[in-house]
Amino acid sequence: MSKRFKGLICAYCAHAEAITGDHIFAREFFLNTRRANLPQAPTCEDCNNKKSILEHYLTTVLPFGAKHADASANLTSMVPKRLQKNRKLHRDLAEANTGSHIPIEDEKLAQLLCLIARGLNWHHWKVYVHHETHSVRSLTLSPVGVQFFNDCIFTQQAHCRVIENIGHGTFSYEGIQAKDDCALTFWRFSIYGGLSVTSDAFPAPSASQFVAFTCPRKLDAQLCRTLGVTNPLG
Ligand SMILES: [Zn+2]
Known part of the structure; x- marks a missing residue:
């Protein structure tokens, strides 16, 4: 190794x-x-x-x-x-036989993005997200969700912020870390320049931006209500 x-x-x-x-x-x-x-x-x-x-x-x-x-x-x-x-x-x-969009098992993508958020926390900031104190979730954004994250989350003053584009746009992402808790982080991803997918959560092929966040358990319920997250913890 x-x-x-x-x-x-x-x-x-x-x-x-x-x-x-x-x-x-x-x-x-x-x-x-x-x-x-x-x-x-x-x-x-x-x-x-x-x-x-x-x-x-x-x-x-x-x-x-x-x-x-x-x-x-x-x-x-x-x-x-x-x-x-x-x-x-x-x-x-x-x-x-979907033409230009694909039906995906969104739970699998959500699980992977939760793991990726954990990996990026370590890679950029050497932060471990502990199950006992923090939860990790991921969601596919509707156009309204994209707007919300633009206006209300990624415009916040952050302790640290990273914007990366890897493999010439194969994946691009932005991450922010809260000032008062190094394991309160938000990540948004674009995959292959924007995916057109359908899933149980989004029957119409529209979603193309994905988000993951790591947050203290005491904030989890409130954040999930605000963001409309229903999927299980990653
Ligand atoms: Zn492990």
Whole structure:
């Protein structure tokens, strides 16, 4: 294992010892030529396995709903191999016959974005988000939600702020950290330049921006009511 992560605590569960470094955004989301210097975080075996299962599904499915040129290349060069290995998913996608948008299991994307938020907290600020004190949630934004986050969250004065674009827009994200609590953070993501997806939460293909946040448990219920979050904790 890489010396860089040896002896560290896993960034995802914040309690087990790390066995290796994990690419916070799986390499398979990116074309081969865009994989240099992707951010990594320490991971334990259990979290690594759980995250890989989510990534296998999402690196296969998300390029179908993407507008970005790299996603089209990904779709022709890499996705067919992944689908060969997953015949059920292949059948489901063929049956959906959705045209320009894809039906996704939004719970899986939400779970992955929660893990990514944990990984980015570690990567940028070396912050661990502990289950005992903080919760992590993710949601797909309606156009009203995008406006709300623009106006009311990302315009707040932050202790730290990061804006990154990795793999030429394969993923871009912005993160802010609250002044009085280093583990109160908000993240918004654009994937493949904007995805058109449908899910149980969004039957109409409109959503294209995704958000994750990590917050003290005492604020969780209030934030969820304000933001209309119903999905379980990540
Ligand atoms: Zn772990």
